[in-house]
Amino acid sequence: MAGQSDPHQSLFSAEEVEFIAEDEMVEIIPNLRMDALNFICGDFGPFFPQIATQVPLWLAVALKKRGKCTIRPPQWMSVEKLTQVLEAERDSQRMFEQLPFHYIEISRLLFDHARDDIPDVYMVRSLIEDIRDVRFHKVETNLETLTERAFALKINNLSAMEVNIVRPFVGRALQAFYKHDSLELIPDQERVSDRRPQVANNATRRHLRR
Amino acid sequence: MTSESASTPGIDGDYEALISTTDVELLKRAWRNEKAAPEILHFESALIQRIRGQIQLMEETVEEFSGSGIDPLSVSLYQMDLDRTQYLLRSYLRIRLQKIEKYIFHISNNSEVQSRLSGQEKGFARRCTEDMERHLEESVLSKLPDNYRDILKQSIISEENDMVPEPHLDTFVVCKSRRFLGPFQLDGSDELLEMKPDDLCIIHYKSIRERVQEGEIDLV
Numbered sequence: 001m002a003g004q005s006d007p008h009q010s011l012f013s014a015e016e017v018e019f020i021a022e023d024e025m026v027e028i029i030p031n032l033r034m035d036a037l038n039f040i041c042g043d044f045g046p047f048f049p050q051i052a053t054q055v056p057l058w059l060a061v062a063l064k065k066r067g068k069c070t071i072r073p074p075q076w077m078s079v080e081k082l083t084q085v086l087e088a089e090r091d092s093q094r095m096f097e098q099l100p101f102h103y104i105e106i107s108r109l110l111f112d113h114a115r116d117d118i119p120d121v122y123m124v125r126s127l128i129e130d131i132r133d134v135r136f137h138k139v140e141t142n143l144e145t146l147t148e149r150a151f152a153l154k155i156n157n158l159s160a161m162e163v164n165i166v167r168p169f170v171g172r173a174l175q176a177f178y179k180h181d182s183l184e185l186i187p188d189q190e191r192v193s194d195r196r197p198q199v200a201n202n203a204t205r206r207h208l209r210r
Numbered sequence: 211m212t213s214e215s216a217s218t219p220g221i222d223g224d225y226e227a228l229i230s231t232t233d234v235e236l237l238k239r240a241w242r243n244e245k246a247a248p249e250i251l252h253f254e255s256a257l258i259q260r261i262r263g264q265i266q267l268m269e270e271t272v273e274e275f276s277g278s279g280i281d282p283l284s285v286s287l288y289q290m291d292l293d294r295t296q297y298l299l300r301s302y303l304r305i306r307l308q309k310i311e312k313y314i315f316h317i318s319n320n321s322e323v324q325s326r327l328s329g330q331e332k333g334f335a336r337r338c339t340e341d342m343e344r345h346l347e348e349s350v351l352s353k354l355p356d357n358y359r360d361i362l363k364q365s366i367i368s369e370e371n372d373m374v375p376e377p378h379l380d381t382f383v384v385c386k387s388r389r390f391l392g393p394f395q396l397d398g399s400d401e402l403l404e405m406k407p408d409d410l411c412i413i414h415y416k417s418i419r420e421r422v423q424e425g426e427i428d429l430v
Contacts, residue, residue: 058290154409158410
């Protein structure tokens with residue numbers, strides 16, 4: 001149902017992240033003639049056999065499923081490019097390589113529905129899985145270095161799915177740092193030994209009502 | 211987000227982006243921001259109205275098409291586009307309703323937040339508050355000792371409305387800036403932060419609240 005993803009696990013469910021990714025443009029080679037499509041989300045076509053066109057991913061997958069086109073895998077999904085990226089990821093400890101924001105979702109959708117359109121598909125698939133592992137491991141090790149209250153964290157080039165997975169943990173971790181650090185910063189003006197300073201802010205109300 | 215009634219369309223690049231952004235893109239942005247933000251944001255009434263109009267038009271078109279013998283492939287593709295847009299719209303409205311239900315008493319006491327709701331949402335909030343008050347009165351409050359019967363305060367001696375849950379504005383959110391943002395101060399610290407387009411930052415929602423409202427920063 002729309003809007004029903006569990007708010008406690010992660011704001012966006014994996015399906016919702018995929019939904020967002022499905023609007024990315026890819027190139028297809030139709031094998032039929034079709035008039036232009038005037039969608040709410042934009043105009044695409046007209047389609048001629050063997051003439052490449054750019055369409056959103058969801059449309060490409062729909063056409064592919066019905067056998068009406070082949071999908072041209074995006075430039076970055078080649079064995080050479082991905083090997084380069086993997087090397088670079090392994091070499092650097094803190095930096096992430098530039099990859100399309102939705103690379104995980106795009107590659108997953110293409111593997112599921114357009115496997116025969118991808119040259120060296122097994123190699124490509126294993127490269128992407130390795131890249132995912134290296135990146136995720138990097139995120140984990142970098143997060144371990146968070147030892148003090150941070151006001152802002154900059155992580156460039158992280159992809160959508162990675163952000164979504166990491167978000168609940170990082171959010172709560174930074175929140176905990178913030179809360180505990182700020183309580184310490186309250187000066188002990190109240191030198192009354194039998195009373196602990198009460199922080200009257202509504203953030204602590206969390207415990208009363210879930 | 212007021213990107214349609216552009217507050218600063220002076221820069222050419224921005225203007226280009228404005229005129230070529232589809233309503234669906236804008237709705238998607240509003241939906242993402244609403245999902246990620248801990249508080250309820252301004253209702254995009256102009257955008258929602260346009261989208262509703264487009265959806266209605268498309269529904270009629272699809273009906274015509276399926277009657278008039280246009281190939282079923284095109285019809286099913288139009289239907290898919292329609293479904294996607296409807297999903298965005300429904301999800302957007304549902305998230306807002308969820309937030310209203312969650313912070314029902316906070317909203318009824320706070321006129322600034324109320325101004326962010328649409329007319330229908332205000333009606334919903336009002337009915338929700340009445341129902342909730344009545345329910346709490348009947349099942350719990352009337353059975354408590356005299357000084358503890360208020361919905362909003364824990365007891366008569368409380369100085370503020372401390373039984374009202376409020377949105378946690380200092381949650382950390384992930385965000386991206388669309389433009390180069392000069393150094394700005396982070397809430398509660400002396401540090402300055404600057405953001406380049408496409409930088410991914412995890413920040414206190416409080417620090418970037420106004421910028422999200424104005425459409426300079428998007429939540430991811």
